[in-house]
Amino acid sequence: VLATPDEQLTYLKKGLSELIREEDLRERIILRAKEGRPLRVKAGFDPTAPDLHLGHTVLLRKMKHFQDLGHQIVFLIGATTAMIGDPSGRNATRPPLTLEEIEANTETYKSQVFKILDPEKTEIRFNSEWLASLSFLDVIRLCSKYTVARLLERDDFSKRYVAGTPISVHELLYPLAQAYDSVALQCDVEMGGTDQKFNLLVGREIQKDYGQPPQIVATVPILEGLDGEKKMSKSLGNYVGITEAPEVMFAKIMRISDSLMWRWYELLTDTSMVEIAAVQERIARGDMNPMQAKLELARTIVADFHSPADAGRAAEEFNRVVRQKEAPAEIESAPLPEGVAGPNGINVDKLIAKTGLAPSVSEARRKRESGAVEINGARVSDLVIPVSGRELLIQVGRKWKRVLL
Amino acid sequence: VLATPDEQLTYLKKGLSELIREEDLRERIILRAKEGRPLRVKAGFDPTAPDLHLGHTVLLRKMKHFQDLGHQIVFLIGATTAMIGDPSGRNATRPPLTLEEIEANTETYKSQVFKILDPEKTEIRFNSEWLASLSFLDVIRLCSKYTVARLLERDDFSKRYVAGTPISVHELLYPLAQAYDSVALQCDVEMGGTDQKFNLLVGREIQKDYGQPPQIVATVPILEGLDGEKKMSKSLGNYVGITEAPEVMFAKIMRISDSLMWRWYELLTDTSMVEIAAVQERIARGDMNPMQAKLELARTIVADFHSPADAGRAAEEFNRVVRQKEAPAEIESAPLPEGVAGPNGINVDKLIAKTGLAPSVSEARRKRESGAVEINGARVSDLVIPVSGRELLIQVGRKWKRVLL
Numbered sequence: 001v002l003a004t005p006d007e008q009l010t011y012l013k014k015g016l017s018e019l020i021r022e023e024d025l026r027e028r029i030i031l032r033a034k035e036g037r038p039l040r041v042k043a044g045f046d047p048t049a050p051d052l053h054l055g056h057t058v059l060l061r062k063m064k065h066f067q068d069l070g071h072q073i074v075f076l077i078g079a080t081t082a083m084i085g086d087p088s089g090r091n092a093t094r095p096p097l098t099l100e101e102i103e104a105n106t107e108t109y110k111s112q113v114f115k116i117l118d119p120e121k122t123e124i125r126f127n128s129e130w131l132a133s134l135s136f137l138d139v140i141r142l143c144s145k146y147t148v149a150r151l152l153e154r155d156d157f158s159k160r161y162v163a164g165t166p167i168s169v170h171e172l173l174y175p176l177a178q179a180y181d182s183v184a185l186q187c188d189v190e191m192g193g194t195d196q197k198f199n200l201l202v203g204r205e206i207q208k209d210y211g212q213p214p215q216i217v218a219t220v221p222i223l224e225g226l227d228g229e230k231k232m233s234k235s236l237g238n239y240v241g242i243t244e245a246p247e248v249m250f251a252k253i254m255r256i257s258d259s260l261m262w263r264w265y266e267l268l269t270d271t272s273m274v275e276i277a278a279v280q281e282r283i284a285r286g287d288m289n290p291m292q293a294k295l296e297l298a299r300t301i302v303a304d305f306h307s308p309a310d311a312g313r314a315a316e317e318f319n320r321v322v323r324q325k326e327a328p329a330e331i332e333s334a335p336l337p338e339g340v341a342g343p344n345g346i347n348v349d350k351l352i353a354k355t356g357l358a359p360s361v362s363e364a365r366r367k368r369e370s371g372a373v374e375i376n377g378a379r380v381s382d383l384v385i386p387v388s389g390r391e392l393l394i395q396v397g398r399k400w401k402r403v404l405l
Numbered sequence: 406v407l408a409t410p411d412e413q414l415t416y417l418k419k420g421l422s423e424l425i426r427e428e429d430l431r432e433r434i435i436l437r438a439k440e441g442r443p444l445r446v447k448a449g450f451d452p453t454a455p456d457l458h459l460g461h462t463v464l465l466r467k468m469k470h471f472q473d474l475g476h477q478i479v480f481l482i483g484a485t486t487a488m489i490g491d492p493s494g495r496n497a498t499r500p501p502l503t504l505e506e507i508e509a510n511t512e513t514y515k516s517q518v519f520k521i522l523d524p525e526k527t528e529i530r531f532n533s534e535w536l537a538s539l540s541f542l543d544v545i546r547l548c549s550k551y552t553v554a555r556l557l558e559r560d561d562f563s564k565r566y567v568a569g570t571p572i573s574v575h576e577l578l579y580p581l582a583q584a585y586d587s588v589a590l591q592c593d594v595e596m597g598g599t600d601q602k603f604n605l606l607v608g609r610e611i612q613k614d615y616g617q618p619p620q621i622v623a624t625v626p627i628l629e630g631l632d633g634e635k636k637m638s639k640s641l642g643n644y645v646g647i648t649e650a651p652e653v654m655f656a657k658i659m660r661i662s663d664s665l666m667w668r669w670y671e672l673l674t675d676t677s678m679v680e681i682a683a684v685q686e687r688i689a690r691g692d693m694n695p696m697q698a699k700l701e702l703a704r705t706i707v708a709d710f711h712s713p714a715d716a717g718r719a720a721e722e723f724n725r726v727v728r729q730k731e732a733p734a735e736i737e738s739a740p741l742p743e744g745v746a747g748p749n750g751i752n753v754d755k756l757i758a759k760t761g762l763a764p765s766v767s768e769a770r771r772k773r774e775s776g777a778v779e780i781n782g783a784r785v786s787d788l789v790i791p792v793s794g795r796e797l798l799i800q801v802g803r804k805w806k807r808v809l810l
Contacts, residue, residue: 084545136539136582140489143575148553149566151574161554169556169577170548176574177541 005029008069014273015062015266017194017221020201025216028188039071039188044178047077047097047105052112053239054301055223055232058267060116062191062220067121074185075113077106079128081174112242115305130184131177142176145209146202151175154198175199179206182215189216223267226252228260246306250314251322253298255379258290258386261297269300289389291376322377331393333402345386348373355403357396372397410434413474419678420467420671422599422626425606430621433593444476444593449583452482452502452510457517458644460628460637463672465521467596467625472526479590480518482511484533486579517647520710535589536582547581550614551607556580559603580604584611587620594621628672631657633665651711655719656727658703660784663695663791666702674705694794696781727782738807750791753778760808762801777802
């Protein structure tokens, strides 16, 4: 059981981009424990056609961690702002939603987020509950608490202001409305992506103005997609959707690089940093193949969004189709060629050229860059890969080679 | 009867600081006449403890001119903003008013402004009628119509922004709320002081956004006080209060300089510019003493705020006390001394020294600058005064001299 403030902090800090401030969170944990009540932890979501991928689950996972520790999470639906859309009409991709659409989208949301969150312990709220009844006088009072100059310090605002790109006055009201949500919900903690940091900090100031202790701000990082470089997104095609079939999810996850695998362990699982470090050490010692860790990651993630049984079947399918069926029964084995291993690891291009899988280093490089090189079942795009495990099962197009380490 | 659009324009333009735009006003007059309805003409007022002086009546007088022509004026009480006061708490001089205080102040207002406006033809409205029922969504929609950058162009905002003096977000909402007042009232014209020009122009934009033709904007100048230099104000002591006793008002008005007299004719009476020019010509020809024109001005203004009978009594009292009682029965007469008249008029210091009312020119200057010199019943502070009338009745302290021109 995780119980002490320090143990809680260690669990909650895992994977966070920023925590403002750790010492405040510790104090608040202690204070609320004394009062015999949980922390109130908010994260806000737009109810616009939710179709979540793993990138969206980083925040949900962190909400779950608070939930795991017995704290009260609030899943806040930004109904009011969604009903407005973009009133300036400049942004055609934000049409106003009707109440019916918001309710329908909320149901879709629930079916997806409750794969991670415990529905019994999740408070779902709509900010229209308090924003819709704000009068003009209330809005004036709220707006009197903050200065124009401080809002224009927000990164996107300041860039647009300097560039002369119009900022409509209503856009200044959104951060204040979001801050007022924290007042209405009496939040102890607010979470969001790193791009939300400014708005979350406004919440601290506004809470103080309304006589509440300022919320602790926790931001989660942006998840890189399958390519390991760009932000995971539908439009870039580098995503794993949480409603995709178990086999599809499993195979996609097995494609990521080893370094990305550790990042995903941190951001997409409940595995503690201590456990992750232990696995890394086993691999470094050669007691474990990175492939095993990746299979375990894929199994864990698929189980989260489907079931352990589904994950098991997906693993078998992956093994059968991707590894066994594609690899010939007999693969020629060879020792590691001279001159391919350096202090940082193995030079993939030289490895491929010297094992005869490509006619030259430059041709090897071309193949690697075009995505035709897989080692131990995972596509390799890096020039240098770490030495780990006992063998390298290399596939370049239809050619295979097993290199013993 | 003033009836044609051109005649109306001539009457309405008198004394205006700016009209945006004259051609639009002409067209609107023609349009509304065709539709058989009057122009709707708004001016807004704060219901904060009204105790009006002549400076405030410049705007009321212009409202009366529209009223004289059969147009519908709207006396708008800014109840909503008054109920807010200054929510930032920085401005202690703007405490929030209760509804009772606003109602009491409104009654005081009426008793004062109806000395100029016709109560039967004046629409008194409170902006709380429509602002109080604006929802958060309505406010967002309103605010989406205007950009932060354009609001920050307002002179006082831009100065504060550059100087780093805080501008609270709610201050940006006030011009938009004022503009929305014009939408709610479907105004054809909005009037205000020159300091209101920016806000009045915002009204034009917002009306267009709400599908209304943009209002015509008319600003009236700031009235100079008794000193002829500084803005009339209670705190500077250079004011004529509209509830002051007839004799006090009369005597104060008689103290102003000749040049200020013409300004006051323009801004504080219904006398047309043609009539004013005719009087000026008579004085220039020597057919009339400026004193006569000033007595007429004082009589007109006092009659406005009291009655013609009161004005007559005040004029008699002024004559008796200020002119007859103070001036000795026999005053020595003298011709105009050599060397005191130049192309721009008479040098007062030389005049006083050469007529023996002061021992030297420098002493004469000291007396003039300390306010001890009166000519034809009015205090003289200018070094050079125009030559007009048939005589100069000069008083320096207790010494008198009559100079024949």
